[in-house]
Amino acid sequence: MTAIDRVAHCNRWRHRSLTEKVVFALGMLLLSVVFPPYPVAVIVLMVTMAATLFGAGIPVRVWLACIIGPVGFLFTGAMFLAIQIDSSGVSLAPEGLFIAGNMMTRALAGFACFLFLALTTPTTDLLAGLRRSGVPPEIVEIALLMYRFIFLLADTSRSMSRAQASRLGHSSKWQQLRSLGLLVANLLPRAMDQGRRLEVGLAARGWTGNMRVLSRTVPLSIPTLILVIVIELVIAAAGVHFS
Amino acid sequence: MHIMEGFLPIEHAIGWLGISAPFVVAGVIRAKRIVRERPQAKMMLAAAGAFTFMLSALKMPSVTGSCSHPTGTGLGAVVFGPAVMSVLGMIVLLFQALLLAHGGLTTLGANVFSMAIVGPWVSWGVWRLASRLGASIAIAVFLAATLGNLSTYMTTSVQLALAYPDVSSGIPGAIIKFGGVFAFTQIPLAIVEGLLTVVVMNALSGRAGKVDEIEALCGEVHR
Numbered sequence: 478m479t480a481i482d483r484v485a486h487c488n489r490w491r492h493r494s495l496t497e498k499v500v501f502a503l504g505m506l507l508l509s510v511v512f513p514p515y516p517v518a519v520i521v522l523m524v525t526m527a528a529t530l531f532g533a534g535i536p537v538r539v540w541l542a543c544i545i546g547p548v549g550f551l552f553t554g555a556m557f558l559a560i561q562i563d564s565s566g567v568s569l570a571p572e573g574l575f576i577a578g579n580m581m582t583r584a585l586a587g588f589a590c591f592l593f594l595a596l597t598t599p600t601t602d603l604l605a606g607l608r609r610s611g612v613p614p615e616i617v618e619i620a621l622l623m624y625r626f627i628f629l630l631a632d633t634s635r636s637m638s639r640a641q642a643s644r645l646g647h648s649s650k651w652q653q654l655r656s657l658g659l660l661v662a663n664l665l666p667r668a669m670d671q672g673r674r675l676e677v678g679l680a681a682r683g684w685t686g687n688m689r690v691l692s693r694t695v696p697l698s699i700p701t702l703i704l705v706i707v708i709e710l711v712i713a714a715a716g717v718h719f720s
Numbered sequence: 721m722h723i724m725e726g727f728l729p730i731e732h733a734i735g736w737l738g739i740s741a742p743f744v745v746a747g748v749i750r751a752k753r754i755v756r757e758r759p760q761a762k763m764m765l766a767a768a769g770a771f772t773f774m775l776s777a778l779k780m781p782s783v784t785g786s787c788s789h790p791t792g793t794g795l796g797a798v799v800f801g802p803a804v805m806s807v808l809g810m811i812v813l814l815f816q817a818l819l820l821a822h823g824g825l826t827t828l829g830a831n832v833f834s835m836a837i838v839g840p841w842v843s844w845g846v847w848r849l850a851s852r853l854g855a856s857i858a859i860a861v862f863l864a865a866t867l868g869n870l871s872t873y874m875t876t877s878v879q880l881a882l883a884y885p886d887v888s889s890g891i892p893g894a895i896i897k898f899g900g901v902f903a904f905t906q907i908p909l910a911i912v913e914g915l916l917t918v919v920v921m922n923a924l925s926g927r928a929g930k931v932d933e934i935e936a937l938c939g940e941v942h943r
Contacts, residue, residue: 481818481819481820481821482819503825506725506726506825506826509726510726510729510730510733510826511730543821544821546821546822547724547725547821547822550722550724551724551727553901553902554727554880554884554898556901557897557898557901558884560897561886561887561888561889561893562886562888562889562893562896562897563886563888563889563893570886570887570888571887572887573887576884580727580884583726584724584725584726584727585726586726587725587726587727587824587826588724588725588726588824590725591725591726591817591824591825592821594818594825595817595818595819595821600815600818600819603818613748613752615751615752615755615762616748616751616752616807616811618762618766619751619755619762619765619766619769619807619808619811620766620769620811620814620815621766622762622763622766622767622770623766623767623769623770623773623811623812623815624815625766625770626766626767626769626770626771627770627773627774627815627819629770630770630771630774631774631777634774634778654912654915654916654919655919657778657916657919658915658916658917658918658919658920658922658923659919659923660778661775661778661795661916661919661920662919662920662921662922662923662924663923664771664774665771665799665920665924666924668767668768668770668771668774669764669767669768671767672763672764672766672767673763673764675763676760676763676764680760684759685759
């Protein structure tokens with residue numbers, strides 16, 4: 478969890494305008510989902526990987542660590558696309574491998590686009606963008622507070638887990654389950670306490686129900702935005718041409 | 721079980737988004753009302769959401785050797801109520817996507833439907849039904865969490881099957897395929913989550929002092 482967040486805060490494109498990054502990532506995502514995967518998804522995968530790894534300078538290690546889990550899901554899913562079952566049992570489906578390959582290419586490309594956004598843009602920036610684009614402010618504020626609480630709770634649960642482990646709390650599977658149950662049961666009142674303390678602290682400072690936070694707005698670079706849109710239009714043209 | 725980014729064709733992604741939208745909008749309206757009546761509930765809702773997120777980040781002792789974590793929707797629905805869970809669940813799913821790289825944006829609608837709508841409502845319904853039928857709290861909680869987890873996983877299987885029907889036996893065959901492959905990990909997982917939730921509720925009932933606060937927050941119980 479912290480690895481993605483850390484990278485999102487410290488990468489070369491951290492201070493690029495949110496609009497540029499969102500137009501790039503969502504545009505590419507749309508291209509990869511709308512057009513048949515060959516050649517569009519392959520191009521999208523290569524362009525977004527290049528942007529993430531070389532442009533924003535995300536370490537390859539972090540990128541691979543993010544993609545390994547979904548790839549496992551993908552292989553399991555793809556395996557079952559390639560086979561068919563009928564009255565005679567299980568067999569390899571005609572064109573099954575082709576369908577599975579298509580799906581895998583598209584999913585990988587889509588995931589790479591999404592990962593670009595997650596790895597180059599901190600969650601708080603995205604939430605600020607959501608607020609500007611008309612999501613109810615109450616919901617955005619709940620999400621912002623939640624983001625803060627997540628890290629506090631993660632710290633708490635890490636030290637609880639360490640304390641349990643050092644007292645033989647993880648010695649057997651059953652013990653592990655019991656320890657985890659205790660941890661969760663202790664985490665809930667603590668989370669609620671945390672909420673209450675924040676509320677008391679704010680009330681003491683005359684809080685009336687609105688949270689005003691300063692967010693740094695980066696000026697949008699028009700040439701970059703045009704470049705992004707041109708790249709996407711070229712890929713879209715390739716998609717139309719080859720399909 | 722999250723469907724990863726790009727796995728669903730575009731029509732399915734939009735369709736599931738459309739199906740989930742009314743539930744989420746209803747949840748948003750409810751959350752806005754709770755916040756308007758009690759501005760401090762904002763903190764509590766956020767704490768509840770962060771807690772739900774943490775549940776999904778904790779590792780459960782796994783039976784099959786795969787890395788597994790509780791879905792937390794059962795516990796969340798029993799404690800906070802299913803209507804609020806749809807909003808909190810959606811934010812949690814967004815954070816899981818952004819912070820843990822689980823799930824995605826185009827599949828958010830489908831994931832919200834299986835994990836933030838079906839799971840919580842089934843858990844909550846089972847919990848209410850079992851308590852009304854006179855089951856002990858432990859059994860009611862176990863059934864709610866286990867069946868909530870299982871219903872989530874079955875919904876995901878159906879979603880995958882609708883997107884990729886079997887070539888010869890169609891959608892039913894595909895449900896068997898997807899349901900079957902994930903059953904090996906999901907059924908033991910659901911049972912473990914049920915046991916875990918019982919341990920949690922047992923430990924929590926020793927701290928009953930804060931229960932009414934949580935109930936006021938979810939707006940479900942005393943209204």
